Amino acid sequence: MKADHKQVTQALKTARGQLDGILRMVEADRYCVDISNQLLATGALLKKTNKIVLQAHLQSCVKESFETGTDVDQKISEILKLLDKLVN
Amino acid sequence: MKADHKQVTQALKTARGQLDGILRMVEADRYCVDISNQLLATGALLKKTNKIVLQAHLQSCVKESFETGTDVDQKISEILKLLDKLVN
Amino acid sequence: MKADHKQVTQALKTARGQLDGILRMVEADRYCVDISNQLLATGALLKKTNKIVLQAHLQSCVKESFETGTDVDQKISEILKLLDKLVN
Amino acid sequence: MKADHKQVTQALKTARGQLDGILRMVEADRYCVDISNQLLATGALLKKTNKIVLQAHLQSCVKESFETGTDVDQKISEILKLLDKLVN
Numbered sequence: 001m002k003a004d005h006k007q008v009t010q011a012l013k014t015a016r017g018q019l020d021g022i023l024r025m026v027e028a029d030r031y032c033v034d035i036s037n038q039l040l041a042t043g044a045l046l047k048k049t050n051k052i053v054l055q056a057h058l059q060s061c062v063k064e065s066f067e068t069g070t071d072v073d074q075k076i077s078e079i080l081k082l083l084d085k086l087v088n
Numbered sequence: 089m090k091a092d093h094k095q096v097t098q099a100l101k102t103a104r105g106q107l108d109g110i111l112r113m114v115e116a117d118r119y120c121v122d123i124s125n126q127l128l129a130t131g132a133l134l135k136k137t138n139k140i141v142l143q144a145h146l147q148s149c150v151k152e153s154f155e156t157g158t159d160v161d162q163k164i165s166e167i168l169k170l171l172d173k174l175v176n
Numbered sequence: 177m178k179a180d181h182k183q184v185t186q187a188l189k190t191a192r193g194q195l196d197g198i199l200r201m202v203e204a205d206r207y208c209v210d211i212s213n214q215l216l217a218t219g220a221l222l223k224k225t226n227k228i229v230l231q232a233h234l235q236s237c238v239k240e241s242f243e244t245g246t247d248v249d250q251k252i253s254e255i256l257k258l259l260d261k262l263v264n
Numbered sequence: 265m266k267a268d269h270k271q272v273t274q275a276l277k278t279a280r281g282q283l284d285g286i287l288r289m290v291e292a293d294r295y296c297v298d299i300s301n302q303l304l305a306t307g308a309l310l311k312k313t314n315k316i317v318l319q320a321h322l323q324s325c326v327k328e329s330f331e332t333g334t335d336v337d338q339k340i341s342e343i344l345k346l347l348d349k350l351v352n
Binding site: 177178184199202211226233258 | 265266267269272273276277279280283284287289290291293294295296297299300303304306307310311313314317318320321325342346349
């Protein structure tokens, strides 16, 4: 993975900590809306992390592939699959 | 929280396990696109879990509030805030 | 519809004008990315319009239903269906 | 634009027709939820159209750029901006 490992690891550990917090909220029978808000916050953090991963991917793996003309079809195909998941 | 605690706890633990898996993928320097796909999968699981939480909330807390006429304004206000987060 | 008719009509006419613009861009064989950006802008305007419609719905139809205790099940059912469409 | 002009034009005209329908629904003071559903349907059609435009863009403009090594940075930069809009 080309993204900064420390940054991504940090974000993933934060997300894991948030999930632990939500598990405790469920156990403590906290209010639905509070739990829902925490789930939205963790989902947003994962999206942000994914964006960091994909930006680095485009700026290194994809760019390199295109500059050297290797695996162009595979990279395009990967971006197409990704597009299909992101636009819905 | 009104949703089935066992079901929500199970989903959250699965999501946490997936995050642990992604952390290992980062450490092992796995391919960006594979990591991105896992992040999308975990994000989708959190959305599904949030939907379960909110469905139960509407079917119990909100319904009860409306049937008894108590806290109607607060419930409406919560749904409005939620709408604002979901539609963007 | 409970939302301000003038405001919603205005937004819809703007969106329609944007679609006319995109149709002309297609005809003029404009660059893909420019067309895509216009499509995203019109999609965002429709989301904003939908939010206005739904906010007014919650603040009037739903609130009234809950205060009078009429059609509570139907309103809850509608919000559940909506939730299902918005969270995905 | 590299996507099939007939297909995209057809989709855009359908979306425009749907907006005309929604404008009539507003004028006829139809039920909020019915109007909201129509707005969601038109939004979904615009997303689908955008996907068609972007798929063709990747399969032709971007692929060509990468195969010939021209404008690689610009194409990557465009995809990064797009990613930023799609992931949120």
